[in-house]
């Protein structure tokens with residue numbers, strides 16, 4: 001898999017404004033009395049793959065859920081601080097949340113195809129946006145399926161139920177459903193944990209291609225996967241970002257003792 005050359009590495013703790021897709025400032029998140037994220041400050045680079053790693057319950061999913069305000073849907077969740085995307089704090093009261101979720105797509109652990117055809121799944125978001133012209137929908141569906149490498153596999157099955165696809169195909173179709181809306185940012189929460197090794201490999205190869213057009217952020221339990229697919233990695237522990245750097249440095253020369261303990265399997 002083609003990764004960054006040594007000289008292409010960015011210093012994620014010192015990015016220029018034009019290199020930043022998401023800037024997180026003083027982000028805190030509570031569920032009731034429980035603090036889940038504490039003073040998170042980080043800038044996520046544009047058109048790169050960034051991985052969030054850390055032991056179960058450390059706050060990885062909660063953090064990416066802040067990037068498209070999925071946490072708004074949860075009872076008892078309180079967020080403070082700023083998440084800046086395209087120069088706007090997405091927690092500003094004037095932010096249109098539906099627009100935000102178009103701009104920042106999300107894919108979950110378990111493939112969640114809607115019980116309808118492949119075509120209707122992939123065109124779902126566009127139709128919700130009021131796109132009805134058949135030609136436009138056809139083109140968008142084909143383009144999104146090509147982007148996920150699924151087109152040749154499903155071109156003859158577009159009007160069959162998406163539930164008849166394999167788990168790996170369903171997950172790529174769900175990614176295509178997000179891509180059809182042309183998001184700037186794609187959030188993936190453990191996208192391969194329900195898949196077999198071959199389907200996992202397909203998704204991992206796909207991530208590397210997607211970054212040409214999108215900023216990709218992946219939560220993963222699997223450190224080998226993070227090292228394989230990501231350009232940058234943040235290690236999170238008990239709601240805090242402990243270390244954040246290019247993935248090669250973090251996995252081969254971690255600066256913090258806690259990062260080293262985690263990546264060498266001493267806990268987690």
Ligand SMILES: Nc1ncnc2c1ncn2[C@@H]1O[C@H](COP(=O)(O)OP(=O)(O)OP(=O)(O)O)[C@@H](O)[C@H]1O
Nearest residue numbers: 031036054055056057058059060061062063074221
């Ligand atoms: N809806 C919720 N209500 C209350 N607490 C929650 C909720 N969602 C998550 N939490 C708590 O927030 C903490 C962080 O959870 P989160 O799912 O972000 O962790 P994670 O690092 O993604 O874990 P995993 O790797 O197991 O998915 C955990 O203690 C969890 O129990």
